Amino acid sequence: MNWEAVGAGAELLAAVGGLVAVIYLAIQIKLNTRAVRSASIDSWVSAISLGNAALAPTDDFIEKATESYDELDAHQRILYHRALAQNMNAMEALFLHHANGVVDGIFLESKMKPLKLLFQSPGVRRWWSDRGRGIYDPRFVKHVETLINPF
Secondary structure (H helix, E strand, O other): OOHHHHHHHHHHHHHHHHHHHHHHHHHHHHHHHHHHHHHHHHHHHHHHHHHHHHHHHHHHHHHHHHHOHHHOOHHHHHHHHHHHHHHHHHHHHHHHHHHOOOOOHHHHHHHHHHHHHHOOOHHHHHHHHHHHHHHOOHHHHHHHHHHHOOO
């Protein structure tokens, strides 16, 4: 065996090793992407749960606020703003995760359906025009307004 044959064998082993490393890295990147998406969705679920928990013990208040926003005093409007903002922050985060490619469109739209129903109440629409619209990312605002006013 001469040195040329040994060199050729070493080059072949290096090429195979490089190919195995690239395949391994591709698999790891795919697994990491799944983990990031999963963590993102878990984070969103936690945020929406906190928002719902803020609303749950105050059903009578929320019912009054969603139907008769104009009858709320200043303190009640602040409470209502906090409750709605908590949920809307979670929805905005989900929307931005979608914009960044972390969650897919089907998941986003399925989670936006309850938001569309929420905006059917006059109190939520009033809150959105008075306070909500101005505190969110313009892309999210456009998405919400397309969702609630499709035409």
